[in-house]
Amino acid sequence: MGEVIREKVQDGVTGETRDMQYTQCKIVGNGSFGVVFQTKLSPSGEDAAIKRVLQDKRFKNRELQIMRIVRHPNIVELKAFYYSNGERKDEVYLNLVQEYVPETVYRASRYFNKMKTTMPILEVKLYIYQLFRALAYIHSQGICHRDIKPQNLLLDPSTGVLKLCDFGSAKILVENEPNVSYICSRYYRAPELIFGATNYTTKIAIDAMVHPFFDELRNPSTRLPDSRHPNGPIKDLPILFDFSRHDDDDFDRRPQRRRYEEPLSVKVRRQLLSIAESALKRVEDEIVSIAKTVCDNYEDEELRNSFYDLVIQLVVEQPFKTPFVAAVVLVVNTMRAEMVAEILKRATERVNTCVQMGEWRETKLLMKFLGGLQGALEGDGVWLVLQDLLSKAIDLQTENNEETIGPELVKIILFTIPYIMASSATDMQEKAAGMVENADIIASEPHVLQALVDPYPGNGNEEATAPNGVLSLLQKQLQGEAANGWELSCLPRPWKVLLETEQENPLASTTKHPLPAIVIPEAVTAGPRPLFPELYFSVYAHQDVETVPPMTDIASCLLRDALVDTINILDFNRNATARFLIDIDCYFSPDTFVKRATPFDRLRDVEGDKSTWKPEDVAVDAVFSQLFQLPSPEHKLVYYHSILTESCKLAPAAIAPSLGRAIRFLYRNVDSMDLELSYRFMDWFAHHLSNFGFTWKWTEWIDDVELPGTDPKKAFIEGALDKEIRLSFAQRIKGTLPAPYQQLITEGKEKDTPDFKYNDDGSKSLSHVLSSIERCRERLLAIGPRSSDARKQIIDSVMDYWKDQPGIGVNIVDKLLNYTILSPGSVIEWAVSQHGNRLSMSYVYEMVSLTIGKVTGRTRQVVRSSKVPGLTAEQRTLVVQSMQAERKSMKDLFALMEDSLVSWATGSKDQVMQSGDGTSDEEAVIRQWGERWLRVFRRKYAVEEAWFVEVEKVPVIDVAPGEGVLANGNADKVDEVEMKDDENIPEITA
Template sequence: MSYERRGGYRRRPRDDYDDRRREPYETPEEKLKTAIIKLGEVDAVEELPRLQKQIRDFVPVNVANISEAIRTGVTEQPYKIPYYAALILLLHDRPEESTSSEEAPPLGRLVLEDFWKGFQAYLDKLAWRETRLCIHFFAHLTIARLISPESLVALLQAFTAVLDEFGVSHGRAKRAALCAAEGLIIGGPSLKHYSATSVTEIIGAIQAFNDTTNSAKWLVQPSVKVFSDAVAIENADELLDTVLFALKTLNDSNFAQTAESFPQPYTNLPAPPADVAPFNLPSVLVPPEIIELDALSTEADAEDTAQVKKEEWPEYFLRIFDNDISPDPNTPAGYAVRTALLDIISIFEVNRKECARLLLEYPKWNLPGAFKPKPGAPTPSDVEPVAGKDWQLESTIIETILGALLVLPESSHKSVYYISLITELCKLSPSTVGPAVGKSIRKLYGSLSEGLDVEASRRFAEWFAVHMSNFGFQWVWKEWVPDLELAVQHPRRTFMRRAIEFEIRLSYHERIAKTLPEAMQSPNAHTIPEQAPGPNFEYDDPTNPHHDAAQSVLNLFRGRAKAEDVIAHLDSLKTTLEGAEDAPLSVNVDATVRSIALQSLLHIGSRSFSHLLNAIERYLPLLRNITSSTEGKAEILSASAAFWKGNRQMVGIVFDKLMQYQIVDPTDVVAWTFANRAGGLDAFEWDLMRGAIDKANGRVVIARRRVAALRKEEDDVRARDNAAGAMDVDAEGDGAAKPAESLVDNPALATALKAFTSLTREQKGALSRTLEGFVNALSPADSDASAVTPNAHTRTVITESAWLNRANWDDEEWNAWQTWGWYRQFCRVYSPYLRNYSTTLYTVSFARLEGSENPAAELLTKTWNVATGQDLS
C-alpha cells in the first residue's frame, strides 16, 4: 500500500483503537452518587441493603456527596422519596464492629443534617417545588421516627403563617398551603398523635384562606355558568379543594388511610436505635416575596410604576373518567396519585420521552393493587386489588395530562409539551394508551355542549388536530355526523371547523377532505372550505373594473420600482378614478386605491414568508403613506383580511407583521376586530386581539428593561464619580470631600424614557379599546343602562332558564355565549395589566353601567371586579 504525501507529512492508517470512544471517567464518589440516584431501577426494596453496604464501605465517608445525591433524588425523582427515607433509616444502624457508638452520631443523622442545609437553600430561593418535595421527605422520616413530630409541626406552621401575611399573593399562598397540607397528609399519623390541636389549626388555616378564593374560582372554572355564582361543578376539581377534602377525610379517621395512600417501606425495617434521639428540624421563616418596583413614573402617568407580575389563579383540573377508572383526587389515595403524576410531568418537561416511560412505570412506585395489570402481564398471587382502587393506568395518565393542559387561564407549560407527551405515550404503548386517548376525545367532545369554556375548547381543538396529524388523521368522523343538524355556531360544530382548519394547516386540503364523510364535505355542512387555503387577489379577475389599474401597480412591484415612484403612480391613479365619468358615487376612491396597493403588495409576497417580509420592508414608505389616517389603517387591515380570507392563519401573520413594522398599532387591530366581527366573537377573532395585546405588552416589557439597564449604567457611573470625589481632600487636609460635579443628563436614557412612556400609552390604549369593545358588545344597547333588551341576545346575560333550554338555541344565542366566554378569558389572562390601569379603564368603560340593574351590566361589572381583585368574596 502506498501513501500520499499531503501537507508535508505521511498519513498513517487508522486502526480500531483510534475509532474507539473513550468513556468518560467517573471517580468513585461520582459512581456512588450515581448509584444512589438510580436506586430502584429494578427493585428498590431489594436494592436498599446493597446500597447501604456500598455507602458504608466507601472510605473516607463523604457526607456532603451522599446528601447531595439523596437531595437530587428527592427533588427530581419524587416517586422514590419513601425509599430514600428507608435508606436514611438503614444508615442510622450502627455497624456491628463499631466500638465508638457513643462518640460519633450515626451516618444517617449526619446525612440528614447536611440535607437540611440544602433544604434551607431551596427555601431561601423560594424554589417552591423543591421545598415541597423536601417536606414530603421530612414527613416520611417523621413516620419512621427519625424526625421529631414537634419540629415538623413547627415547620408546617411556618408555612401556614404565610397565609396570614398582609396582601399575600394567591400564588405564594397556594404554594405555602400545599407545602403544609401535603406534609400533614404524609406525616399526619405521627403529628395527630403528638398534637391533635395543631393538626386542626393547620387545616383551619388552609380552609380559611381557601374560603377567600371563591370569586376567583368562579372566574376560572372550566365549565362556564355565567348565570350562577356557584363554584361547585361536577366535572372538575380545584387543587386546594381536593387537598382539603383529602385532609379532612384523613383527620376524621385519625390518618388511618395514610398507609393505604403512600408506600411506607421503612415500616418493615427495624426501628432506629434507642440511643439515637430524633432529629429536630431547625425553626425557619419563609422569606418574603421579592417585589421589584420600577421607578418609571412620569408626571403624565404616575400609576404605572409597578412592574407587571403574572397573576396566579386557582387551578381547576378537568375530570374525564369515572372514579372506578381513574382515582378521585378528593380522596387521599387519589390526591397522592394525581400529585405524583403532575410532579413527574413537570420535572421531566426537558425530556418528554423519559417522562412518558416513567409515567407508564409509575405503578411500581405505588402500592400494589392500585392499578390494573397490563394485559398479559403475570399477576403476583399475593397481590389483590385494593378496595376502591384497581384503576386504569393509561386513562389516569391521559386525564392528568389533559387536566394540566386545560387549566385556565393558562397552563403551567406550553401546550406543545403536553401534546407531544401524549404522542410519546401512544408510541410506547399504542395498544393501551390509544383507547384511553380515544375515550378522552369523545368525553371532551361531549362536554362541549355542557358549557366547556371557550379557551379550553380552543386548546382541545389544537390537541385533537396535532394528535391526528401524528397518526395519519385517522378518526371516526361519522360518529359526529348527526351533530350537523345543530346550529352552525353550536360549540360542537365550531370545534369541527376549528379542528379541521388546524388539520389543513398541518397537511393539505385534499388529504383532509378525503378523511371526512361525504356529509361533512358538503358546502351546506359549513365544516370544511370548498377550496384549499390560498390568496384571493380580487383584482386578478379581468371583469373587475379596477383590473387594469391593479395590473399597473402590480407591474411596478414586480419591477422593484422605488417606493416614491409607486406613491406617485397611486396619486395619479387616484386622480384618474376620481375623474372617471362612469365611477359610482358610492365608491370611496381612497379606500379603493389603498386596497389595490396593499393587495398587489400581498400578491407579490404570497409565495413565501421571505417574499412577504421582503415586500413589506422594501415598501415601508409606501405603507406609511397610505396609512397616515385612522381610516387608512382600518382599510388596509380589511384589504389584508379580504386577500387572505381563505387562509385565516395568514391574516394573523400579516396583521402581526404590520404591527411589527409599526404600520398599524395594536389598538387599530383591536378596533378593526370588533368592527368586523360577524355576530359573536369567535376563536379566530380572539387570536387577533390576543396577538395585538401581547404585542403592546411585549413592547412595554422591552422598553422597561432598556430603561432599567440604562439607569443601572448611569448609577454605576455616578457611584464611581462619587467615589473618586470622596478621595479628594482640601489642601488643608481636613478630610472633607469635594462635592461631585453634576452629571450631564444621559441622552440615551431620556430617549428610552420617552419611548417607554409612549409604549405604555399604547398598551393602555389597546387594553382600553378591548375592554370597551366587550362592554359595548355585551351591555344594554339603550342609553338607559337599566333597560332590558330581551331580543338582543348578544347584549343580555344568558339566564339559568335560558341555559337549560340551550338545545333550542340558534346561532345568535351561541354567539352571545362565545362572546361572554372570551370576555372572561380577557379579564383573567390580562388581569395583572388591568389592575395597573383599573381606575382609568373602569372610568372609561363602565361609567355608564353604574347603578344598572340589568343582568348583563351586573355580570360585566362582577367579572371585572373579580379580575382586578376588588371582589374578594
C-alpha cells in the first residue's frame, strides 16, 4: 500500500485550500505527457486517480482550466489539484485528483477480441449514447476534446457508466482563431486534420467517436497518410478500415432500412426555430436560406401553413428573435409578396384577439413584430395603431388616475417605437419624436401605486438603487435617442441583408401592403394578470465598472424587456430558458457585450469606448428583477430559483461570479430592502447553496456574527442557516461554516428530536403529527376555542418544543389552523402583539405570511364561487352571505395586524414604553422592524381590495328556480366548484 501522503490541495470546484491524505498505490497509466496513479484517500477509503503532468511555468494549464468548469455525469470529476516539485531544480508538476474508474473501452474491446467475438450491440449503444451526452455538453461550452480514443473512455463495469477523461489536448475553440492540425491520436484523427486543416470545429470529435467501437473493421492494406512527412518515403503507418466483408459474395440481401428524408416543412421549421442561436453561422445567410426555401416551394401547402403558424408562434414565445423573423418576412416580400399579406392578416387577427382578452404582453410582442415590418407597409402603417392605443390610454387616465391599463398601453407604444426605428423604414424620425412627446403626459407621471411596490422604501443607503418606474425611464431614454438620431445601437438590423443585392435600391421596389385593421374596443379589460407599476430593479447598480447598461441608456430597458418576456413565457421549460439567457449575446448587435465569462477585473482593461457589459450579468439581473417583483412575481418563486440554478450548471465559469456579486449587493442592502424581498432573498440564497454543496464565502460576513439578534444582517444570517438546516441537517451545515459561525448552530439543533420530559414515542413525520392531532382532536377543540389565552398556550407549547427546529413548529401550527383548533387571529396575536424581538425572526414572518395567505386564499375562493353562472336566486343569496362573512373576517384580521404593528412602528407599544424612553438602539431597530412589517401587510391588504374591485366588475347571470346548473344540487356545494389556478384551501375561522 505504501505510506500515507499529506498534501495541501485546492478544491476542484471552489478553489478553496484544504488538507488531503492519500496512499499512493500503483501506476495505472502512462502517456506522452504524464503518469496516472491509483490512490486511496484517507480516511474515507475512497479510490481516486492522480494524474501528474509537467507544468510549464510560463503558461496556464489548459486541462486544469477546463476540468474546473465541466461538471457532467459522463465526464470524469476533478476532486482537487495541487502542485509538487520534481527531481530537478526547476521542475514543477501539476497533480489532478480525479475520481477513479477501473476500466476503459480499450481494455473491454481487447477482451472481446481475445474471446473471438464482438461487443454486444446493446453495450455499444449504451456507451455511444453516453459518449454523445458528454460531447454535447462540452461542445455547448465551446470545448473541443481533440483526443477521443478508447483509452480515454473510462468504464465502470458494475454500473455500465462511461466517462470521458484526459482533457490534456482539449481547447475552447474561438471562431476564426487558427489551431494546430497535428492533434488527436493518429488512429482517430478526422479527415480535415489529416489534410492539415487549422480552422476546424468541434465536429472533429464526431468523426473520432465512432472509431473506438469499430476497431475490428481495420485492415492492414489501408494506410493513413503521413501528415508529418507528406513527401517522404512510405512508412508502415496505422491502418484505416477493412471493407472486404462488403464484397459481393458476402452481400447481405436482407431488406435494408429505407433512407429517411426529412420533410421540407420540418427542415424549415428547424431552421427557423434555431435562427440566430449559433455564433458560428452568419445570421444573414440563415435568413436568406429560409426565405428562399419557403418561396421556392410555395406550392407546398403544408410548408406554407407551417411557416405562417411558426412565424407568429416564434414572435410570441421567443422575443429575442423578433428582428430576425421580421427580416425573414422582408426577404420573402421580395420574392412572394402574397405570403407577407397572409402573415400580416394572421398577425393582426391575433392582435385583435389579444386586445379583446386583455393579453397585453402578447399584444406588445406582436406590435414589435409589426413594427419591424413597417418598411413593407403602406402609409403610416403601425403608427395609426399606436395613436389609437395612446388615445385610449389618455381616456382611461382621465377617467381614473389610478387606472393601470392606461400605463400598460403606453408601455406597448414606447417599446414598439425602437423596433420601428431599427426597421427598414428609415424615414420615421418625426413621427417617432411626436409619438414620444404625446406619450409624455402619462409616461412621465409616477403612478399613484408606485410607492406600494418600491423595493427600497425609505432607503438611506446610497448604494441601493433609487426607485425608477420603467415607463418614465423608457420615456426619457427615447427622448435621448430622438436627440441622437435614433442610434439604437443594441438592436440588430438583419434586414440589411436586402442591401447586399446587386439591385440599386431593393427596398423601394418591394411591394407595400396595407395593414389590416386593429380595433381597440370601447371597454378594455385588465386581462388575466394583475397590473401594477413596474420599477426598474438592478443588483449591479453603482459598481466601479459598468457590467450592465446604465439607466441612461435605452439598452437597459430593451434588453430587460426581451429577457423578462422570455423568462415568463417559457416557464414550462427552465432548461430552454437558461440556455436562452446564456446565449443572449447572439440576439443583439455584435458589440453590445464583452466576451462571455470575462473576469470582472479584466473589464478595467477594456480600451476606449468599447462596451463592458457582461451578458451573464444582464441575464442574472433580469431574473432577480422577476424574483423580487412586487407585489408578487408572475410565477412561483421556485421557478426563478431553478433558472439561476440551471444557468449556473450550464455555464458555471460565467454565471457563478455574477451571482456572487449579486449576493453581496443584496446582503449589503438587506436592511433597507422591502421586508418581503429580504425573505425572498433568504429563501433563494439557502435553496441555491443547497444545489452546490452549501458552499459560500462566509468569512466575508464574520464581523456581522457578533451583531445583536435583531440587526437585519444578523437576522438574515440566522434565518439563512435555519433554511439550510431544513434542506439538509445541522451537522453537515455546521461543517461548511468557519469557526465564528459555529455558535449559531447549537447542540439542540444537532439533535434529531428535542428532549422531552414525558414519553416521546414517534418521529418528525408529518403523518405522525396529523394522526396524533386526529386522536386528540375533540379535546383540543374543547380547549382551543375556549379563550385566546388557551390558543396562545397551544402555540407556545408547539414553538417551545421545536425552538431549535422552528420550521417544523410552523408546519404544525399551520395544520392546527386547518383543524380550526387555532384561529388566524390567535396566530397574529402570538406573533406580533407582545414580543418585539419576534419581528426579526424569519420563522415568525413565515408563520404570519402563511396564515394571511390561507385567509386571503379562502376569501378569494368564496368570492369566485359567487360569480359562478347559472345559480338560482336562493343559491346566490347563500353564496353572497358566505362571501360577506369571509370578507369581514379577512378585514378584521388585517385590522388586528394594523393595530399591533402600528404600535411597534411608532414606539407606542406598552412593552416599548415600559422598557425605556424609545431612544436606545435596540428600540430604534424594533421600530424599524415594525415599519417594515406594516408596509408589507398594508400592501397585501391593498392588493386584496384591488382584486375584489376587479372581480366585482365581472357580470353574473342568474336563472329561474329549477333551471340552474346547480338547481338539483345543494347550495352549500357551491364552494366545491373548481376554481382555476386555486388550491383547495380549508375553511378556517377568524
